[in-house]
Amino acid sequence: MAGQAVVTRAAAALPGVGPAMWQRLALLGIEQPADLLLHLPLRYEDRSQLSSIASLRDGQHALVRGQVEATELTQRRRRALLVSLADSSGSVTLRFFHFRPSQVQQFQPGAWLECYGEVRLGPMGLEMVHPEYRLLRGGASEPLPPAALTPVYPTTAGLTQASLRRLVGLALDRCGQHLPELLPPGLRAAEQISDLATALHGLHQPAADALLDERPSALHRLALEELLAHHLSLRRRRQQRQTRRAPVIRASGALRHRLLEALPFALTGAQKRVIGEVLADLARPHPMLRLLQGDVGSGKTLVAAAVALQAAEAGWQTAIMAPTELLAEQHFRNFCRWLPPLGLDPLWLAGRHTGRARAAILADIASGRAPLVVGTHALFQEEVQFARLGLVIIDEQHRFGVHQRLALRAKGDDGAQAPHQLIMTATPIPRSLAMTFYADLDTSTIDELPPGRTPVHTLAVPRRRKDELLTAIATTCAQGQQAYWVCPLIDESEALALSAASATAEELAATLPQLRVGLLHGRMKSREKETVMAAFLSNELQLLVATTVIEVGVDVPNATLMVIDHAERLGLAQLHQLRGRVGRGSADSRCVLLYQPPLSGEARARLAAMRETNDGFEIARRDLDLRGPGELLGTRQTGAVNLRVADLERDRSLLPRLPHLAGLLEREAPAMVPRLIDRWLGRGLDYGEV
The missing domain is CATH 3.40.50.300 (P-loop containing nucleotide triphosphate hydrolases)
Structure with a gap:
């Protein structure tokens, strides 16, 4: 019933669009005209230039005009409607798998069509599968549409691109009603950004020459508003928290x-x-x-x-x-x-x-x-x-x-x-x-470590030098110290990581028979983990082979050597956490990043950062530069920052400005603050207290 009420209200808000269409739109998270305006194109297609049929190439997206030569219904592996379209230079086949009888009637020999689609190599030569098309009542002389880029939207079954463009156009006609301007003129002038209506028109109906100039600035305008809403919501939660009661915890100490x-x-x-x-x-x-x-x-x-x-x-x-x-x-x-x-x-x-x-x-x-x-x-x-x-x-x-x-x-x-x-x-x-x-x-x-902690010496070693590394492990353990060998997740598969760790433990035990080798992974039962860790802590085990389960929570001061196998597969923060398992005593400690060449540019930068600094704050700064804010904030986590328009990597330059702009908005237009938060977050504020 609640969902039906939403559909009914939406239908009333956009005349001419019925409940059935709104139910399909709801599958895309679009429940009101404002959502349509914030449903941004994935990309744009330039349909301002006609191509001759003879010039078409496999894989090309093209706009063509021609006359229908013939139509044919086929019943091979799939039922299909084939339309032969020709211009003065040649012909191309239009192939439709889903069609209505009325469409068959449209494609009468002699009819003029304008089609846009991807050209593919088919069984009878070049063809277009389900191109977008329109009938040209005025024939070949009918003028082209005004030069503009055609938006391509995320869609779902039962919703064509043409339908979405029409619906967005209807919402744009009443843009100020559906998405009123909430940022005051002073703030827009200070940030040199356009008003909201201009930005939305630039995103949904850009001119053909606007792609490089206007789209980034229009996206910038929306991204700033969304990020500002998130920041304001957190400031508001801080203010609201001060109205809540908590235990007054005082004691002599x-x-x-x-x-x-x-x-x-x-x-x-x-x-x-x-x-x-x-x-x-x-x-x-x-x-x-x-x-x-x-x-x-x-x-x-x-x-x-x-x-x-x-x-x-x-x-x-x-x-x-x-x-x-x-x-x-x-x-x-x-x-x-x-x-x-x-x-x-x-x-x-x-x-x-x-x-x-x-x-x-x-x-x-x-x-x-x-x-x-x-x-x-x-x-x-x-x-x-x-x-x-x-x-x-x-x-x-x-x-x-x-x-x-x-x-x-x-x-x-x-x-x-x-x-x-x-x-x-x-x-x-x-x-x-x-x-x-x-x-x-x-x-x-x-921001300081306890005295007596020695920096961990970090080096990167290609896997071809693995034998030298085994000698170093044997020497370390012979001196009474202990070592880790970490096998990371492979392709996000815990099963593969377990297999790799188990195989590595067997290999190392066979290669270094004088050492007592243990194995630790996430699928072991709790008591098994306890037994292994207790044995390692008491030096009954000299070498511990493990998955990244030991990233946190393992404190063995006698362990002075950490080998991270396939280190190129791990992020900076995780590498630094693993390195932190050694260097917990007063003895010199080493972390070996064992990698498989060739390295990507980003992997090379990660390993270089690990070699150059032990400072976790510097590591975090470099991680931000390499991976962007989204990874650092854990935005894939349930309930984490959920952005509709903004991209933390693309729009990271906006972040330092948000506290100042939030204060400016609270002073200049306090009534707009709750409306801005509601536009972008709605009930997302429920998570603000954790």
């Missing part, structure tokens, strides 16, 4: 001080600064939403422990969610070292917990006896109930879908107040992206 005094090392200045920023947020009556970014090994977990102790001392529970069991278990082991001497026992909740053990864990969480709970996605299952959830810490947040993060946040939201949230990432976000797409978050940065 005695537990935190006892933890820090017991550590065999001192916190870095950056860790102390970040802890202070988070504690100040927790003491406020509004929900914290803070992004904590820090390079691999910068000490984010210790910061999480310190602020969780503050919550525990104040009588509130903390939930820490990690994307993999390896990372969650790494956190749990750290907390088990730090918290029990303070009289606190952390809990670990994983999918493998069943029966009475699971029931006991759930009871401790529900009663409030568990001050800190560590887990994976198991934490946000419906049966998990917290007594007093005051703080949610999410590690490597970009690996979770938005729905999952919302579900965990809801555990502590009773309608009256919501928990504080701390989001941690070891993939630093360049400042321009943070200001644009994390504008609703406060950001804290750990």
